[in-house]
Amino acid sequence: GGIITQTPKFLIGQEGQKLTLKCQQNFNHDTMYWYRQDSGKGLRLIYYSITENDLQKGDLSEGYDASREKKSSFSLTVTSAQKNEMAVFLCASSRGLEQYFGPGTRLTVL
Amino acid sequence: QQKVQQSPESLIVPEGGMASLNCTSSDRNVDYFWWYRQHSGKSPKMLMSIFSNGEKEEGRFTVHLNKASLHTSLHIRDSQPSDSALYLCAASIGGSALGRLHFGAGTQLIVIP
Numbered sequence: 001g002g003i004i005t006q007t008p009k010f011l012i013g014q015e016g017q018k019l020t021l022k023c024q025q026n027f028n029h030d031t032m033y034w035y036r037q038d039s040g041k042g043l044r045l046i047y048y049s050i051t052e053n054d055l056q057k058g059d060l061s062e063g064y065d066a067s068r069e070k071k072s073s074f075s076l077t078v079t080s081a082q083k084n085e086m087a088v089f090l091c092a093s094s095r096g097l098e099q100y101f102g103p104g105t106r107l108t109v110l
Numbered sequence: 111q112q113k114v115q116q117s118p119e120s121l122i123v124p125e126g127g128m129a130s131l132n133c134t135s136s137d138r139n140v141d142y143f144w145w146y147r148q149h150s151g152k153s154p155k156m157l158m159s160i161f162s163n164g165e166k167e168e169g170r171f172t173v174h175l176n177k178a179s180l181h182t183s184l185h186i187r188d189s190q191p192s193d194s195a196l197y198l199c200a201a202s203i204g205g206s207a208l209g210r211l212h213f214g215a216g217t218q219l220i221v222i223p
Contacts, residue, residue, distance in 0.1 A: 042198055042215040090153060097142060097202055099211060101153035
């Protein structure tokens with residue numbers, strides 16, 4: 001088995017601030033993903049990466065940057081936080097098609 | 111545009127009843143369908159997957175797939191309050207062996223004791 005950890009668990013930011021979320025997995029999976037989930041809604045793909053140093057844009061990449069520093073870690077940066085924004089950011093990894101999700105980072109922008 | 115549509119948006123069933131959830135893709139290049147379950151405050155977990163036409167049963171859960179109509183459905187018999195969750199349908203489209211999934215908006219299931 002394996003585990004995905006996300007830090008921080010809760011993130012409070014100010015409007016216009018640059019914010020970074022981190023994800024680590026020990027499954028040794030090749031592909032990693034960042035999703036955004038608004039309250040009670042489905043998942044929207046922000047970025048994904050099929051290997052170290054690879055980046056692929058998802059459907060919601062505008063306003064975000066990502067970095068795959070090594071196979072086990074994938075970071076997401078909110079380039080300019082939007083006022084009153086509230087969402088959960090979920091990291092996932094996969095080898096093949098089944099995705100495994102981390103516990104999420106809950107973002108609140110004041 | 112959303113490639114995966116789910117219905118209904120929310121569903122309330124009595125304990126012991128049958129819950130039926132639907133999912134359709136608008137893209138004819140869909141390869142596989144997946145069902146994920148997400149309990150409140152938790153992360154999604156894969157529940158069932160289906161790749162070929164027909165039916166697949168695992169305990170109280172049954173998944174149907176009709177590839178011609180690009181439609182899958184999840185049926186939960188003898189529903190329990192612990193089944194209350196957001197059910198997410200996902201599809202892999204266009205031979206995306208890299209593992210990119212398209213998720214629907216979800217069906218919120220509430221099972222009333």
